[in-house]
Amino acid sequence: MxxxxxxxxxxxxxxGAALLAGGEKLPAPPAVLAAIVTEANSxxxxxxxxxxxxxxxxxxxxxxxxxxxxxxxxxxxxxxNRLGDPWLILLLNLPALVVIVLAYIWAGLTEVAAIAAxxxxxxxxxxxxxxxxxxxxxxxxxxxxxxxxxxxWKAFRHVVLPQLAPYIAAAARSGLSLxxxxxxxxxxxxxxxxxxFEIGVAFQLFDIPRLLAYSMTxxxxxxxxxxxxxxxxxxxxxxxxxxxx
Amino acid sequence: MQLEVEIARKTFTSAAGERHNVLxxxxxxxxxxxxxxxxxxxGCGKSTLLKIVAGLDHDYEGRVARPADARIGxxxxxxxxxxxxxxxxxxxxxxxxxxxxxxxxxFAVLGLSVHRNHFPGELSLGLxxxxxxxxxxxxxxxxxxxxxxxxxxxHALAVRLRxxxxxxxxxxxxxxxxxxxxVDDAVRLADRLFLLSPRPARILAVVPIRTPRGARSEAxxxxxxxxxxxxxxxTS
Numbered sequence: 396m397x398x399x400x401x402x403x404x405x406x407x408x409x410x411g412a413a414l415l416a417g418g419e420k421l422p423a424p425p426a427v428l429a430a431i432v433t434e435a436n437s438x439x440x441x442x443x444x445x446x447x448x449x450x451x452x453x454x455x456x457x458x459x460x461x462x463x464x465x466x467x468x469x470x471x472x473x474x475x476n477r478l479g480d481p482w483l484i485l486l487l488n489l490p491a492l493v494v495i496v497l498a499y500i501w502a503g504l505t506e507v508a509a510i511a512a513x514x515x516x517x518x519x520x521x522x523x524x525x526x527x528x529x530x531x532x533x534x535x536x537x538x539x540x541x542x543x544x545x546x547x548w549k550a551f552r553h554v555v556l557p558q559l560a561p562y563i564a565a566a567a568r569s570g571l572s573l574x575x576x577x578x579x580x581x582x583x584x585x586x587x588x589x590x591x592f593e594i595g596v597a598f599q600l601f602d603i604p605r606l607l608a609y610s611m612t613x614x615x616x617x618x619x620x621x622x623x624x625x626x627x628x629x630x631x632x633x634x635x636x637x638x639x640x
Numbered sequence: 641m642q643l644e645v646e647i648a649r650k651t652f653t654s655a656a657g658e659r660h661n662v663l664x665x666x667x668x669x670x671x672x673x674x675x676x677x678x679x680x681x682x683g684c685g686k687s688t689l690l691k692i693v694a695g696l697d698h699d700y701e702g703r704v705a706r707p708a709d710a711r712i713g714x715x716x717x718x719x720x721x722x723x724x725x726x727x728x729x730x731x732x733x734x735x736x737x738x739x740x741x742x743x744x745x746x747f748a749v750l751g752l753s754v755h756r757n758h759f760p761g762e763l764s765l766g767l768x769x770x771x772x773x774x775x776x777x778x779x780x781x782x783x784x785x786x787x788x789x790x791x792x793x794x795h796a797l798a799v800r801l802r803x804x805x806x807x808x809x810x811x812x813x814x815x816x817x818x819x820x821x822x823v824d825d826a827v828r829l830a831d832r833l834f835l836l837s838p839r840p841a842r843i844l845a846v847v848p849i850r851t852p853r854g855a856r857s858e859a860x861x862x863x864x865x866x867x868x869x870x871x872x873x874x875t876s
Contacts, residue, residue, distance in 0.1 A: 545733065
């Protein structure tokens with residue numbers, strides 16, 4: 396109910412601003428809706444959204460898996476930490492644009508380059524968060540699993556992973572928003588399709604209804620994925636806590 | 641099936657860089673099915689000793705020979721349960737081979753039947769200790785290690801848990817090592833009692849108690865306790 400109210404306020408503000416600024420700079424909601432319908436009818440909207448989502452899914456999975464593995468290793472093994480730390484600091488502070496441009500130069504304007512560039516942008520954030528989580532692991536529970544001779548894999552899955560879960564969830568949450576932002580830049584710079592590419596084209600043609608049409612649908616998809624997928628998952632993971640953090 | 645421990649020295653370096661002797665010339669053996677109880681003042685090194693015997697601490701001079709392939713069940717001073725798993729799942733994780741009948745019986749003895757599906761965060765310390773005890777027993781251990789299982793419980797609860805431990809130990813003969821600072825608990829549970837000195841811990845006296853646990857009269861227990869008190873005075 397509150398969400399609906401908040402959405403209505405947003406729509407009203409938009410409409411009011413459109414009336415004040417004039418349709419040239421900020422088209423009113425019906426004009427954008429018309430653009431969405433046109434794009435949807437031609438099928439381009441779904442194609443571009445699908446392509447972008449696929450890129451997000453791939454690079455997100457890649458970055459989460461690799462980043463978590465690297466972070467865990469660096470948290471557990473001192474040598475790995477000393478070896479990896481300068482790289483992590485470098486990658487953390489390297490602007491996304493630099494990584495994307497270099498990836499396109501070195502690997503060509505290819506899908507692999509795009510996905511790798513997005514993944515590399517997100518990977519250090521995951522690694523740092525999971526490293527913190529690994530350092531915070533409870534040594535007394537490790538002793539418990541050792542005494543009871545619980546097999547390594549089982550101990551990892553049932554004792555270590557649940558302790559890392561909040562950190563992985565935090566990494567996923569911040570990482571997903573990062574990927575949403577970077578994927579469009581990567582598409583704008585070097586892909587012939589996707590939401591980022593369409594926004595780039597709309598920008599060059601000064602086609603603001605189309606630009607907003609893609610932005611809005613993209614935002615809607617992000618919002619839907621957050622509410623349908625991410626939030627219920629978080630709730631499930633923390634159900635044993637007396638109060639959700 | 642025998643435990644042999646010969647610890648020449650165990651030192652520990654504090655965060656401030658000072659070295660402390662925790663254990664010195666600490667030798668003892670424990671036979672199959674025997675309940676050995678270490679009784680000594682708090683902080684004398686009992687937990688350290690138990691950790692070494694359990695194979696968790698390898699940083700000492702000496703030798704520990706555990707029975708080969710012995711399954712070890714341990715109750716730590718803190719319950720060390722997984723907060724994200726229910727009581728039953730905590731026990732099952734350590735003891736995947738335990739069947740339903742064994743678990744039910746164990747939960748019934750320890751008064752945990754109604755708490756099977758609770759999470760550790762919902763339990764009192766006394767209950768959590770009992771879950772830790774259930775976990776240690778569910779694996780049907782060859783060697784049981786109990787570190788202050790009755791500490792920080794109120795008297796009535798401690799008495800009850802002590803009786804539960806006694807009945808579990810008698811139901812299935814297991815080599816058991818228990819550490820406590822409470823002489824009364826020690827005398828009531830031990831087959832053989834090791835009286836420890838303050839840090840660095842040495843064995844001041846070994847007191848065998850031949851009367852079976854259930855048959856010890858209050859008079860006998862008091863007699864052993866006063867003997868122990870005298871031993872303590874005599875040596876320190």
